[in-house]
Amino acid sequence: MMDSCQMQQQWQRNSPDPPAKTLAANTVSIPANMPRTVYMDFGSGGPPPPGMMKDRHGPPPPHHPRDGRGYGPEGYGGEGFVPPPPMHHPMPPQNQVFDSRIDSQQGAVMMVYGLDPATVNADRLFNLCCLYGNVVRIKFLKTKEGTAMVQMGDGVSVERCVQNLNNVTVGDYTLTLAFSKQAYLSEVMNPYPLPDKSPSFKDYVGNKNNRFLTPASIHKNRIQPPSKVLHFFNTPPDVSDDQLLQVFQDYGVAPPHTISKFPLKSERSSSGLMEFQNISQSVMAIMACNHATIQHPGAKFPFVMKLCFSSSRQIGQGKSQPPAKAQSPPQDAARPGQNNGLEHDY
Template identity: 30%
Template sequence: MQEEMTSEDETKQTTEEGEEDLVTDVSDDGFKSAQAALQVVNTVQCGNVGVTSTFAAESGLPPGHSSVLRIIIENLFYPVSLEVLYQIFSKFGFVLKIVTFTRNNQFQALIQYAEPVNAYYAKMALNGRNIYNACCTLHIDFSKLTSLKVKYNNEKSRDFTRFDLPAADGQLPLDPAIIAAFGSQGIIFQPYVGTGGIGPVTYFPQGAVTTSVASVRMSNPGVPGNSVLLVSNLNPEAITPHGLFILFGAYGDVLRVKIMFKNKENALVQMADATQAQIAISNLNGQKLYGKFIRATLSKHQNIQLPREGEEDNGLTKDYSNSPLHRFKNPGSKNFQNIFPPSATLHLSNIPPSVSFDDLKSLFARTGSTVKAFRFFQRDCKMALIQLGSVEEAVHALIELHNYDLGENHHLRVSFSKSTI
């Protein structure tokens, strides 16, 4: 029988020794501190909550501190780009946003992580260290901001969870087909050996790339290569593979789902690619689902194995690779531009003409939802907005009613909306 992947196996600490890009012209204690921080981050990204809590307690992790870091770079002998900062700081966790600027003749940056613990260990490891040999010194503090607002994706600012942002006013965002081909940043990085430490990164806008994709070394530095998520703290009495497929499918195409046979509070969700996995983490980690706050992190597993023939599974592993419900299988789909965090307002579409507000209200009431407001689109009554009593109610309703058969060959489409009624 195939060995069952347990929670303990899933969260086993992994350490990659010797990964050190910065120049180590600091004391041995500083080097050891950086290595220890990297070790802890590896543990965090593998989902070991217990080990992470222990490290945090021993290191004096302040409760409730910001996930946003403020960086001042002194002795700026070489230019430091947004891409260089990303390569350095993404070692400590998923970076959501970066904003760079100059103030008081000093080059500064604000970097927002997905979780405060990643910001803490990045500060612990990098504060006071040099990017290049004897220059470009990092001075890092926690920002008073809790979140960054990024308007443009360009050389000065970037939101790694938003593909639809333009480079400037009046410019169009990247075409989804380009995003699918080149990764979420729409950027190709090539290795460069600088004067010690991390060298400058050569930056090519998409329009300047003339060689074929296969002929260049492409990487997506902000997105680790794994597309499998570990989802923990689930409600074992309510969760199903289908429910996880529908919920995580709002942020990417889910290929497979496996609820642990021996511990049904944990599950693996395999997304189509690493970019979609990180988008799902940034939107669903900490979301309340069936009365429990779930945790979504990267798994150490690279794929989900289907059960062998005759192996006991109780229907806990499902393959959705060929599901017609994938929202993002078409590169030019508008769904790429309509990815929003869970909200109490849902966008409904594909509503047949015979279905009224009262019909939809009764339908949502059967899921336990309280309808606070409702509005059909004036120009298209096939679409509507519905506001429910809470975000959790909306999450449950999306799981229950997405693809619901309304008759007349119409299946209801449900997604989260940024609008209010």
């Protein structure tokens, strides 16, 4: 005779499972011949794969050697950390020489350090930067003496400035130029005065002295690094050497020691070359005297002298020599289109 426990087990084996339609909506029917195991509730996602049951966190990630820069797999997140994929437009490393294929996402604002706070103002910085692109706005920083921010027309113009003006010595100072993280310069309603009483912020949008405004002017521009020889143009047709020298003396910079004028192409204006003792003097001359006005009795308006760096490295041996071949302009400088600006435009 079976006891009550054996009868209970026999009854469970012989009793059929209830029909599926009588089960609750959130249960699953289990066939009679399937071993009855206990199932855990893993939520709506269901249980993990069988291989993950022993280790719920999965196998450890592969080991990556530390790259030593502080942000590699071991230096950022611990050993075994997998670094994120590289950006689509990575930023260029510092001190890299930029080329004309500049990233379209690069900004058009640059930082300019190493300016002489006693003599440099917005217009003088414009006179230098306009050789390499259109200048939009210039802002001097009150908290950083001798530092300015310059917004150019595009990133390529900033690239030209950085390539040609970085580490250039101007007097007792050395210029340092770099791209700024700022996308543009906001208008300053009440700029503070600089030592010469000029405003510390100026807007140059629409300024006619910008030299990249039209396709014709862009075509005439020739980008040159600083040189001790400057090309001058848009001066009175009968301008004398003494008149040119007086311009630099009036602005308080060293005048050129040699001046060579080109043969006149028309009666509208004159042009030529002038040589300084060194690059530092020529850069100061451009900053102070580029776009200086020269009066002429036969003209309705004064002439606006324009300066730029020349591809020539010297133009003669001085005025004491006979004005023969040494005083004639080089062929490459006399060809049309070799100036860095608009010729006969005033």
